[in-house]
Amino acid sequence: MLVVEKNNLSYEIERMVKEYGSDRQSLLQILQAVQKKYKHISDFAQQEIARMMNIHPVEVYSVISFYSFLSTEPKGRNIVRLCKTIACDMAGKDAVETAVKRELGISFGETTIDQRVSLEYTNCLGMCDEGPAMLINEKVYTHLNPEMAVNILNEIK
């Protein structure tokens, strides 16, 4: 990472720590904010958060590793999460899954080379009456079929 980038990241984290507070109970919110903005929480970001909150970096890492929406490895600009739980599975998730993989040329758990999309599975999204369902970032898409899913994916930047 360039020095300027590091400085910017530190500055941004400091701003977030100010916004949410440096008490332990703000940690998850700060991690969520960093994840949202930088699509992952880098080693450097973890150290900075730990330093500013006065906790050990391992504590920060241990929290990140617990939550499936937080990651230490860079993700794409858009994270697509396809529900693989029972109701969506019965409603035709397999066909959507295949179409999406083919269209993007990557498997689930991978990110496109241009960093546009990361594909992931997720468990029940609470949309079981309207499956198959997926999230793109925080938005939810339901009643999917393979063609629709691919069209939606092709529209995101």
Added chain:
Amino acid sequence: METTLKTSKKRTGPVLFSNYQQAYGIKKAIELGRENILLELKDSGLKGRGGAGFSTATKWMLSAAANAEKKFIVCNADEGEPGTFKDRVLLLEYPELVFDGMVIAGFTIGAKIGIVYLRGEYEYMLPLLEGFLNNMKEENLLGKNILEKEGFDFDINIRLGSGAYVCGEETALIESLEGYRGEPRNRPPFPVNTGYLGYPTVVNNVETLASIPHIIYKGGEWFKKNGTDKSKGSKLFSVSGDCGKPGVYELQWGTKINELLEIVEAKNCKAVQVGGASGVCLPKSQFNRSLAYEDAATGGSIIIFDENRNMLKILINFMEFFVEESCGQCTPCRVGNTKLLEGVKNIEKDEYTFSYINKLKELGKTMQAASKCGLGQSSPNSFISILDNFKEEIFYSNSKGIKNVKA
């Protein structure tokens, strides 16, 4: 690209979906005073709608009686049980019920802060919910001296989860709110004494809180006209799977599974999963059972499987869920779920003996007894009930006969 979410279904029902005007419950609560609210609540017989079914009046009384500098109300909106989506509908379409319920809870136990723990998957609801809370502030339904009642201060914050089913367990939820890994704590102590930041905390499900304004405004007597002796009131059922009309239904406690299947237009139904992946899978012969705390209990998830479904594939899906969602803190659950999943896969490959199956069922029973929290205690339910109730399909039929089915 706009979201494809639709929530325009017409909703009717005797209690939750009956008429309610925002703030009426809060006004009535102020009139009644703390003692009478608790009496009304006790009279209603309301039990928690989040799954465990603990008496809401008792929970509130315990924390009202606790002597502490601060207290908290937490709305559990982590809704992660497969097949459950009624809290989504309440939050999106009836936020006034949930939030008025929280305000009344705060008034009753003497808490000044309410926290909604909203699952990360529901982040799209934030703008709507926050807008709603702002309106409540403008109308003095939140903030200081609510409805001009001196000293009645209450505010609501929303905090997001980050994709972990186990955080719906109340002590894991509190750990998560405190900025830690969402690992369940030993209970006791219970949150009513030692909750968020060590202070007395009432954790209630979205639906439980949404029932409160109705009960306070219309009375415990009115509420308990619905339901059965042991299960008072009505219940929201999230119905999905093989049926003509999936969705959220408000029905009387005590409704028979058969009746529900008719209402949702389920045809050729072979099995019903009651209570989500943590619940049990019932065969046709048990469809005359009642949905109630005392019979087929459920937090509301009903998943319907028709004749064409392969029960073993369904079980694999459930067990994969638990292997992924176990927090890994205790051995019976962490190792047990992996063994059960391996077991179902071995059955699918036709590599099993009956003594192996019996050992796995024993393991399931050990997990029910020895796991630290409800996740590991209930994850063997599907395993045991599916292998017991559908043994003909799984073990006796020629495997070729079921190779072509979907699911």
